[in-house]
Amino acid sequence: MAFIELSGVYKGYGNSKERTHVLENVDLSIERGELVSIVGYSGAGKTTLVSLLAGLIFPDKGTVKVDGKVVTGPSAERGVVFQNYSLLPWLSVLENVQLAVDQVFPKLTEAERRARSMKFVEMVNLGPAAAKRPKELSGGMRQRVSVARALAMEPEVLLLDEPFGALDALTRGVLQGELQRISQESGKTMLLITNDVDEGILLSDRIIPLGAGPRASLGPATVVDIPRPRDRKELNHDPRFREIRLGVLEYLLESGKQKRAEREAAAPKSSGASPQAEAVQVAEVSP
Numbered sequence: 001m002a003f004i005e006l007s008g009v010y011k012g013y014g015n016s017k018e019r020t021h022v023l024e025n026v027d028l029s030i031e032r033g034e035l036v037s038i039v040g041y042s043g044a045g046k047t048t049l050v051s052l053l054a055g056l057i058f059p060d061k062g063t064v065k066v067d068g069k070v071v072t073g074p075s076a077e078r079g080v081v082f083q084n085y086s087l088l089p090w091l092s093v094l095e096n097v098q099l100a101v102d103q104v105f106p107k108l109t110e111a112e113r114r115a116r117s118m119k120f121v122e123m124v125n126l127g128p129a130a131a132k133r134p135k136e137l138s139g140g141m142r143q144r145v146s147v148a149r150a151l152a153m154e155p156e157v158l159l160l161d162e163p164f165g166a167l168d169a170l171t172r173g174v175l176q177g178e179l180q181r182i183s184q185e186s187g188k189t190m191l192l193i194t195n196d197v198d199e200g201i202l203l204s205d206r207i208i209p210l211g212a213g214p215r216a217s218l219g220p221a222t223v224v225d226i227p228r229p230r231d232r233k234e235l236n237h238d239p240r241f242r243e244i245r246l247g248v249l250e251y252l253l254e255s256g257k258q259k260r261a262e263r264e265a266a267a268p269k270s271s272g273a274s275p276q277a278e279a280v281q282v283a284e285v286s287p
Ligand SMILES: Nc1ncnc2c1ncn2[C@@H]1O[C@H](COP(=O)(O)OP(=O)(O)OP(=O)(O)O)[C@@H](O)[C@H]1O
Pocket: 013, 014, 020, 022, 040, 041, 042, 043, 044, 045, 046, 047, 048, 049, 083, 195
């Protein structure tokens, strides 16, 4: 059995009359040490998928297992980097990281916990900013604190929900490089959620599209058989990179078209999304 295993997962929100059916029949297997990325439209259900794995919500049908055990709630074994950085504003960078370390390693001495926290602050290159409060940091720095905090808990699995989504392209590039390094050094199992196909290919062992919602399900997985370390600039000239990107994009476009046709068939009077609306969604997938 794979380390992470979702089978036949359905998840919706709301009461039975006005239920939003978000995920339908989602199957996913991730091996220990693998880095898998899932790329999909905004609103398709990516955070829903992460929340199921984090144990914050539960499937309507199907099973979510990590390390052979059904997920019944949050656990320090599954570190999450949320889409919004969720730092405590009154604590410094180091204290935000140490708060998590204190919870997970209560048996260590204060000095040991501090040293461990500092090690991870330095790993994300925030040593000089260790005493700063979140409001004194840039968005990219906050996101790095979030990554450091999750890593410092030494989770078995790291769940990253669009960790760089809110950042400018340059900062995003720097953090992608850092994540690539950390992933190689730590060998951790990681699930990276992104709306950027190129980022997914750059960083992962396998990339899987999440089709358009409602009732989104996962498309075929593609093994990213491009040697590491990968350089974003060089990748653009790599024929295999282009082939993978085209495959993922075509799947997403096709599933978007299909969902639009279904909507129009169900409600012929309201014509559904305009061509422009679809273009916007596609732009979100591949900025
Ligand atoms: N707690 C909730 N209650 C009701 N509906 C919800 C809830 N959370 C999410 N939804 C709906 O479920 C769908 C999927 O939401 P989700 O946050 O998983 O999307 P996403 O793929 O993460 O989007 P984004 O890329 O914008 O973060 C959306 O239609 C959203 O409105």
